Every structure is written in structure tokens, then in C-alpha cells.
């Protein structure tokens with residue numbers, strides 16, 4: 001579904017991602033793990049069109065999207081839920097959600113998508129007329145994921161969905177990720193909670209200083225000595 005071949009990404013001409021290649025197959029959950037500042041978010045930006053690679057290529061469902069603008073990429077069925085949620089704090093939950101469906105004018109279709117999001121996150125229906133800023137961190141994360149789902153993606157990029165959330169809601173978010181996958185949405189997940197990230201995924205990539213340092217199935221990486229030393233202090 002997604003094939004990334006040898007991409008380089010830069011900020012103001014300084015290379016941050018060097019020759020990164022990976023793939024995500026349809027129906028998979030693929031995780032990126034790696035410490036702060038190693039380039040996980042930058043790679044997601046380079047896939048969803050927020051940044052464009054200086055070298056290499058990104059192919060999505062057979063189409064070359066290396067240079068495509070982000071809204072074309074959304075139209076092809078990819079949605080990016082960014083780090084830190086990026087909601088509009090003064091808009092209501094409903095308005096934030098509807099922004100995710102910006103490419104659609106079909107009111108019936110928008111309603112259908114909204115019902116899907118409310119089915120996954122019933123609390124958002126109760127909160128729909130509240131300003132986003134009045135919600136808890138976990139609820140705001142639900143809005144961010146819900147907004148991502150409103151474009152009806154085939155591939156959902158999730159950047160640190162458990163960041164800044166009460167532990168009880170973290171479990172809920174991971175349940176939701178499993179549920180979304182069952183509904184046929186493929187997932188690329190960036191996650192600080194390495195244990196959860198490896199348990200939930202089919203395959204994972206370790207991102208270190210802008211490169212892929214290791215890859216394998218979730219199980220392989222959970223039992224890998226390098227991973228246990230680096231992330232679990234064993």
C-alpha cells in the first residue's frame with residue numbers, strides 16, 4: 001500500500017532523514033519506535049506531503065506521491081493525525097471533526113462519517129457543541145483521531161496518540177486503534193510507549209538518527225536483545 005524508497009528529508013537544507021526505506025502493507029499496523037528527535041515525525045511529514053523528499057520516492061497504492069501536495073494525498077486516502085493534536089481550540093468538537101471532511105460536500109456522506117466517529121468515540125457526541133479547548137487531553141486526542149477519520153482514509157498515520165493522556169485513556173486509544181484496523185483501515189503508528197507499540201503492531205521499524213536501525217515483527221523486536229537494552233533497560 002505504501003512504499004517508501006530511500007527518502008531524504010531536510011529542514012532549511014539540513015538533512016534530518018537519510019536514505020529511509022520501508023513499506024506498509026494493506027491491513028497492517030506498522031509501528032515506528034525510537035527516542036526523541038530521531039526523526040519519526042519528520043518521516044510522517046514526508047509521507048503526507050507536509051514536507052517533500054529531496055531524494056527517494058513515496059508510492060501510495062501504486063501512485064507516485066513524492067511531490068504531491070497534502071490535499072491530493074488526503075484525496076487518495078491517506079490521513080495524518082499530527083503530534084500534539086493541532087486542534088482549533090476555539091471551535092467546537094463538531095466543527096473540528098467536520099474540518100477533516102473538507103474535501104467532501106455531500107452532507108449525507110459527512111453525516112455517515114460523523115456517525116462512524118461517534119460510534120467509536122461516543123463521548124464526542126456528548127461533547128459535540130463544546131469548544132475543543134474545554135476537553136481533557138484524552139478527549140482532545142479522540143477529536144484529533146476522529147478528524148483524521150473524517151476524510152475516510154485507507155491509511156491512517158498516527159503520531160504519538162498516547163502523548164499526554166491519562167493511563168486509563170491510553171488503553172482506550174489502543175483499543176480504538178485495533179478496532180479501526182478491523183474496519184479495514186491500515187495504520188502507521190509512531191509511539192513512545194514501546195511496549196504497546198510492539199504489542200499492537202504486525203511489524204515495526206526502529207528509527208535512529210534519521211535512519212532505519214532495525215526492523216522486524218513486533219514479536220521479534222520485543223524479544224530482541226538490542227531493543228531490550230535500548231528501551232527496557234534489561
Ligand SMILES: Nc1ncnc2c1ncn2[C@@H]1O[C@H](COP(=O)(O)OP(=O)(O)OP(=O)(O)O)[C@@H](O)[C@H]1O
Nearest residue numbers: 011012016034035036037038039040041042043083
Ligand atoms: N521544524 C523544524 N525545523 C528544524 N528542525 C526540526 C524541525 N522539526 C524537527 N526538527 C529536527 O529534526 C530532527 C527530527 O525531529 P522529529 O520531530 O522528526 O523527531 P521525533 O523522532 O518525532 O521526536 P519526538 O519523539 O520528540 O517527537 C530533530 O533533530 C529535530 O530537532
Ligand SMILES: [Mg+2]
Nearest residue numbers: 040041042083
Ligand atoms: Mg515526533
